[in-house]
Amino acid sequence: VTDRVRLSDVARRAGVSPTTASFVLAGRDDMRISEAATRRVRAAAAELGYRPNRTARSLRTQITETIGFVSDTIATEPFAGATVRGAIAAAVERNHLLLIAETEGDPELERRLIDDMLDRQVDGFLYGSMFTREVTLPDALDGHRTVLLNALAPGLAAVIPDELAAGRAAAEVLLEAGHRDGVHMVGEVPEALFAARERLAGITAALADAGTALESVLECEWAPLPACEAVAAMLAAGETAKALICINDRAAFGSLQALQEAGLRVPADVSIVSFDDSDLAQWVRPGLTSVALPHEAMGRAAVELLLDAPEQAIVKRLEMPVRRRGSVAAP
Amino acid sequence: VTDRVRLSDVARRAGVSPTTASFVLAGRDDMRISEAATRRVRAAAAELGYRPNRTARSLRTQITETIGFVSDTIATEPFAGATVRGAIAAAVERNHLLLIAETEGDPELERRLIDDMLDRQVDGFLYGSMFTREVTLPDALDGHRTVLLNALAPGLAAVIPDELAAGRAAAEVLLEAGHRDGVHMVGEVPEALFAARERLAGITAALADAGTALESVLECEWAPLPACEAVAAMLAAGETAKALICINDRAAFGSLQALQEAGLRVPADVSIVSFDDSDLAQWVRPGLTSVALPHEAMGRAAVELLLDAPEQAIVKRLEMPVRRRGSVAAP
DNA sequence: CTGAAAGCGCTTACAG
């Protein structure tokens, strides 16, 4: 590596002081630098391929244009890599870079990672959670500009998916197709799970608005096998099902298997709507109509909130778009 | 935020010079600082909760303990988020942090991101690719310590999955179960695709060692529908299939559908082995025996290579472990 | 319109 060009190199070549060179390069036209000097500095910088040493600049300005992204986990569904991608893209558009770390839910590791980022003088934090939930902000983040990502805490800026509206949307897809009776929900709804609670509330509200209600909620884990067993059991009990609202695509996948094994066709006999819009939703046949988590948009929105509205404790609820595929038909 | 404690604050409280405080905190026992001074500095630092300003330190030492992770894409299969996770974990274990960015395959954006990281004085780079492939190192990275991740270039350190051995392993799973005839491969093998080429080479070699060979290669895209159609067409043409080696789990998923529709059972009538070990492999029934991409291990290995063997152009081929499930049986 | 000087918070020869 050849040594980096410094500001003093540019200044010397342009025949001005570092002060003047700095003013020109910073674009501070309030300093009334002469046309000639401006031109010479610009030319010198270009010829030498000058790039400012941001470490030095940051030491002086106290600004690093770097954001810390701290999350319990990064790679896993449903709080997926697309969130990271969205955050990175929004940051880069605003000339920032992201320092990323995973806490694995370990408070000690979390503390250390936040300190490590603070030592590197990050300008602010994105604090993320895999599942949407209420969190308490770590002490280490106290007093530092932070936006919660897929998490909520009193008095703090946050970005979450609008699960309530998503629940309504899922139910409305069925209502629009003409379904009123025999609508079951597949997947347990633990009180502690924000997404589940809100989805169910939205579903219930939309059905109530239409003067009807859920036939039943099949309590099972959010995975193919449990869902398959739950649906099979319901069918075996003689219940009629005309439509299933599955808590996620994996549960929908299992439900699909149960229906097939029972000789029921989707969507001719039973319609299915689910949540997440994971890859699975498009691989399965028929494709699943699914309400998507706006991962990328959430990452973007969090960065935008952090950078554009530094003082406000706004909670942004992002729309969860419905992806229509072939799993819904008239009853 | 209360102002950060500086080294000079610690020194004053301990009654020593910043020099002495720095030596103590840096653990430079070659400087023979007195027991008493050492104790006082340590106590003062602890009481004040001192943490060094890494920006200032970096400006002086030219070391940031920060690594730049540049990849064409980060969130997508098969070069998955687990790679990022592994890299982050290995970095944190070594007291480093990761600056992460995505180039989206755009050379201009790539150039800019690398420069942005260089401006922040990163100590080195991980340069990643979504698909394993030969790359040419961007000019901007010239002369900077770099490890390729899921990519190869002459004379450079790199971490890639051992696809050749993986191909052998897939074939051996079938051979061990007693398969010799009627083994087909599902999925096209473009010359440009390193993974495909090597997998096929490994399969071919293992079968040849056992004195047999692939019945055919079904050329189709690596997705459920194309694979389903290709397998259906083969069956319709009257070919007999006893085992399928599918280029990835999505192709295996499609193959499974085609077999089911043809009334063939897996694994009783036809065995299936595939690659990737994605979530799909465990959701499907029977579960797919699949050769896994060691994402997390690759991320870890790349960081370790970068930090522990800075001068060597080692190419690490990481083992792809076979995950055995229910899709293979004796013919 | 321009430059000399101070200072951001550290580390590290150097001198004693």
Add this chain to the structure above:
DNA sequence: CTGAAAGCGCTTACAG
């Protein structure tokens, strides 16, 4: 055993 001083590469009052 310890400290005064220089310096990493910038930015920015301040003076002229």
